[in-house]
Amino acid sequence: MPDPTSRDGARDEGQREASPYVELDRRAWAALAGTMESPLTEDEIERLQGLGTQLDLDEVRQVYLPLSRLLSLYVGAAGRLHREQEEFLGVGHPPRTPFVIGVAGSVAVGKSTTARVLQQMLAHWPEHPNVALVTTDGFLFPNDELERRGLMQRKGFPESYDRRALTRFVVDIKSGKDEVEAPIYSHLVYDVVPDERVVVKKPDIVIIEGLNVLQPARVRGDGRPGLAISDFFDFSVYVDARTDTIRQWYVDRFLSLRETAFRDPASYFAKYAGLSTDEAVAQAEQIWDSINGPNLTENILPTRGRASLVLRKDADHSVRYVRLRKV
Numbered sequence: 194m195p196d197p198t199s200r201d202g203a204r205d206e207g208q209r210e211a212s213p214y215v216e217l218d219r220r221a222w223a224a225l226a227g228t229m230e231s232p233l234t235e236d237e238i239e240r241l242q243g244l245g246t247q248l249d250l251d252e253v254r255q256v257y258l259p260l261s262r263l264l265s266l267y268v269g270a271a272g273r274l275h276r277e278q279e280e281f282l283g284v285g286h287p288p289r290t291p292f293v294i295g296v297a298g299s300v301a302v303g304k305s306t307t308a309r310v311l312q313q314m315l316a317h318w319p320e321h322p323n324v325a326l327v328t329t330d331g332f333l334f335p336n337d338e339l340e341r342r343g344l345m346q347r348k349g350f351p352e353s354y355d356r357r358a359l360t361r362f363v364v365d366i367k368s369g370k371d372e373v374e375a376p377i378y379s380h381l382v383y384d385v386v387p388d389e390r391v392v393v394k395k396p397d398i399v400i401i402e403g404l405n406v407l408q409p410a411r412v413r414g415d416g417r418p419g420l421a422i423s424d425f426f427d428f429s430v431y432v433d434a435r436t437d438t439i440r441q442w443y444v445d446r447f448l449s450l451r452e453t454a455f456r457d458p459a460s461y462f463a464k465y466a467g468l469s470t471d472e473a474v475a476q477a478e479q480i481w482d483s484i485n486g487p488n489l490t491e492n493i494l495p496t497r498g499r500a501s502l503v504l505r506k507d508a509d510h511s512v513r514y515v516r517l518r519k520v
């Protein structure tokens with residue numbers, strides 16, 4: 194089936210096929226911000242920028258503010274549906290489960306940045322102050338297990354994750370457990386951190402960010418499909434850009450990490466700190482072309498059509514259009 198989010202062949206308005214999405218270009222989307230007040234304080238914006246990202250304040254206001262407002266609307270609607278279902282079923286008062294948002298996209302496309310901005314913004318609405326953010330990298334198999342399975346060069350591919358543990362984690366959240374734990378990954382040591390966990394306590398919203406959060410269910414040993422974590426999402430965002438643009442962002446980030454994190458002797462990438470610029474570019478391109486690029490093409494891009502909303506970025510990280518599933 195053709196990807197319903199693909200623009201190919203859809204340039205001629207007259208021939209445009211019916212689509213399950215409504216698309217708003219930058220101007221139409223930004224107009225939604227209207228008189229909305231940005232809930233972020235100066236401090237918070239500074240903190241978000243402090244994470245090494247040149248976040249444009251107009252971008253925060255014109256793109257992420259309407260997005261967080263839209264999400265808040267969905268959270269409110271889910272709450273009303275919860276109450277009506279409870280009344281309909283007459284089963285007492287089971288507490289409402291957290292609203293789960295998946296954030297998907299390639300390595301280096303800006304998932305973490307998007308997820309962190311949304312977390313901060315959503316936490317400002319009094320209806321849902323407790324917003325947790327969990328990244329799926331904690332569910333990667335540890336390096337020794339990846340070595341054993343011959344997957345060290347496939348880090349980030351669906352099979353490099355403990356998918357059963359990840360599904361259990363999301364099922365526990367959507368079962369309404371008060372406290373749920375996830376393992377932690379360190380980009381510095383390039384491995385899962387043993388014996389450390391992130392604890393999510395009574396969240397109103399949980400954002401789950403990762404390369405593969407929109408992967409369809411796997412076919413199990415008995416030939417039947419299992420559950421996909423996206424079966425438990427209330428909303429999902431796919432962060433999108435041209436593949437050659439993302440490759441360039443990956444190389445740029447690698448170069449800036451060479452000046453910072455790679456200088457830490459504890460870094461797995463310390464061996465790259467002394468590379469010349471040309472050597473570093475070649476090394477980053479080699480990692481992209483052998484691991485992250487193929488993973489994008491083979492596994493991540495095919496899931497774009499499953500998202501509730503696609504944020505399409507240009508080379509300067511500005512969002513060019515937003516595509517939203519019709520309801």
Ligand SMILES: Nc1ncnc2c1ncn2[C@@H]1O[C@H](COP(=O)(O)OP(=O)(O)O)[C@@H](O)[C@H]1O
Nearest residue numbers: 245246247248300301302303304305306446510
């Ligand atoms: N909205 C944005 N504005 C400016 N730079 C951004 C934005 N989003 C991401 N970046 C930059 O792009 C690179 C990748 O972003 P990141 O959020 O780390 O990606 P991911 O989590 O998908 O790997 C980083 O260098 C980050 O600083």
Ligand SMILES: CC(C)(COP(=O)(O)O)[C@@H](O)C(=O)NCCC(=O)O
Nearest residue numbers: 300328329330348349402403404484
């Ligand atoms: C840790 C990652 C797999 C991303 O994991 P995610 O949180 O998206 O599940 C990725 O950032 C990564 O390290 N990939 C391996 C190839 C590389 O070094 O770029």
